[in-house]
Amino acid sequence: MTDNDMLFDYLLRLGDNSLILGQRLAEWCGHAPMLEEDLALTNIGLDLLGQARMFLSYAGEVEGKGRDEDRLAYFRDTKDWRNLLLLEQPNGDFAATMARQFFFDSFQYLQFEALARSSDERLAGIAAKSLKETTYHRRHSTDWIIRLGDGTDESHEKMQRAIDAIWGYLPEMFDMDAVDDAMVADGIGVDVTALRTAWDGYVNDVLAEATLIRPEDSWSVRGSRDGKHSEHLGYILAEMQFLPRAYPDAKW
Amino acid sequence: MSKETTNELPLYEVFIRSKNGLDHKHVGSLHAADAEMALTAARDVYTRRSEGVSIWVVKSTDIVASSPEDRGSFYEPSDDKLYRHPTFFDLPDEVGHM
Numbered sequence: 001m002t003d004n005d006m007l008f009d010y011l012l013r014l015g016d017n018s019l020i021l022g023q024r025l026a027e028w029c030g031h032a033p034m035l036e037e038d039l040a041l042t043n044i045g046l047d048l049l050g051q052a053r054m055f056l057s058y059a060g061e062v063e064g065k066g067r068d069e070d071r072l073a074y075f076r077d078t079k080d081w082r083n084l085l086l087l088e089q090p091n092g093d094f095a096a097t098m099a100r101q102f103f104f105d106s107f108q109y110l111q112f113e114a115l116a117r118s119s120d121e122r123l124a125g126i127a128a129k130s131l132k133e134t135t136y137h138r139r140h141s142t143d144w145i146i147r148l149g150d151g152t153d154e155s156h157e158k159m160q161r162a163i164d165a166i167w168g169y170l171p172e173m174f175d176m177d178a179v180d181d182a183m184v185a186d187g188i189g190v191d192v193t194a195l196r197t198a199w200d201g202y203v204n205d206v207l208a209e210a211t212l213i214r215p216e217d218s219w220s221v222r223g224s225r226d227g228k229h230s231e232h233l234g235y236i237l238a239e240m241q242f243l244p245r246a247y248p249d250a251k252w
Numbered sequence: 253m254s255k256e257t258t259n260e261l262p263l264y265e266v267f268i269r270s271k272n273g274l275d276h277k278h279v280g281s282l283h284a285a286d287a288e289m290a291l292t293a294a295r296d297v298y299t300r301r302s303e304g305v306s307i308w309v310v311k312s313t314d315i316v317a318s319s320p321e322d323r324g325s326f327y328e329p330s331d332d333k334l335y336r337h338p339t340f341f342d343l344p345d346e347v348g349h350m
Contacts, residue, residue, distance in 0.1 A: 034261070036282050036293040043296050140292055147285045 003186070006179045008063045009082065010189055011123075012072070013179075013225070015055030016083035018130075019073060020233070021104065022048030023240050024091055033094050040140060041097075047133040054126045074244040078234050079227040086169035088233045092162065095148055095155070099162035102141035106202050107173045109138045110195040119187035142206050149210025160212055168219040174199075177225050263312040264290035266297075268304035276308050287311070 001009070025045030032038035056069040067075075086104060091097045112134055115127035148159040174192050176184075183189025207214050223229065243250065261283040267276035279298050284290035290309040299307070318326060330336065 034283060036284065036297055039300075040293065040296040043300060136292075136295075143289055143292060147289065151285075 001179070003182065004062060006182045007188065008059055009179050010183050011055050011059035011062060013082040015052045015059055015072070016081050017087055018048040018055065019052035020081070020083040020236060021087040022046070022052060023236055024087065027091055028097070037094070044137050044140065047137065051126070051130045051133070058122060058126070070244065074241045078229050078237060081227065081229060081233060081237075082224055084169070084172050084224050085221055085230050086166065086172065088230060088236060089166065089169065090232060093158060095158040095162040096165065098141055098144045098148065099159070099166050101137070102145045102206070103166065103170055103203070104173070105134060105138040105141045107195065107199055109134050110198055111190050111192065114190040114195065118189070123188060145206055145212070146210045149207070149212040156211065159210070163212060164215050167215040168221050171217070171220040172222040172224060175222060175225065179225070261285050264294075264309045265312050265315060266290075266294040267308040267310070268294075268298055269306040270304055272305055276306065281312060
């Protein structure tokens with residue numbers, strides 16, 4: 001891989017994370033437990049879509065093969081997607097959605113904070129802009145983890161179950177491969193292993209306040225950096241990509 | 253009735269200040285678990301198009317409102333007290349519109 005290929009891959013990871021999670025949140029539209037959350041989840045989903053557009057546009061330019069954001073979003077198959085497995089997991093109930101959101105928000109907050117100091121000015125700019133949105137996302141999901149964890153017996157039990165079910169998807173956030181190493185060496189990317197302590201501290205504080213138990217690190221699933229995904233991504237893409245693939249020149 | 257309302261999250265009234273220097277104005281209400289969550293929900297429901305720079309939320313039950321029956325004793329006595337309006341002063345032309 002050339003440096004350029006690596007930067008392209010790195011940008012895809014960032015863009016795909018935002019896009020797939022945004023697509024998942026869009027599924028709540030019209031289905032959230034209350035109107036206030038319907039708006040909150042779709043707002044957050046739209047923030048993520050906006051982030052994805054910036055990352056993927058940049059990725060397309062870096063690649064230099066004439067692919068724009070839409071081309072990258074709508075005409076790649078599962079093996080070419082680089083989003084974390086965590087983010088393609090089904091919404092489940094509201095607790096499951098909030099668990100997925102909380103752990104990712106608290107990671108993404110730290111990642112964007114570091115990425116805003118990237119030597120790549122364009123990337124730093126996107127991260128600085130996105131950090132403001134993610135600061136709010138983290139506040140929103142943190143609030144819910146605490147309210148549901150330290151709520152009724154039923155909400156506590158559902159929240160704990162949701163955290164246990166998703167726990168093994170979290171270690172992948174802190175993985176580093178050759179692309180990450182090269183990006184860190186160039187001062188472009190973030191050393192995610194260095195975020196671990198701050199992430200642990202924040203998550204532990206919130207879980208304690210929510211009276212939830214941090215699960216044991218007994219299992220983990222990974223593969224996104226090599227394009228190995230869970231079965232769920234294919235269904236997401238089928239829905240998301242149907243229209244542009246069926247009507248490639250459609251305008252709306 | 254009572255059973256249903258206890259299962260719902262409490263209602264909050266939302267007030268938004270659209271610009272520095274202006275007053276907070278009532279914009280609507282929403283349901284939330286507590287005041288902090290009401291604030292974030294208000295941000296999502298009422299400020300999506302840059303409507304505000306500051307939000308207040310108040311529990312609806314904490315608002316004490318006058319009732320329509322009070323209209324006679326509350327407001328009508330002032331109807332015939334024109335001298336409470338500052339309309340008996342001559343304004344110099346230079347003041348312009350006040």
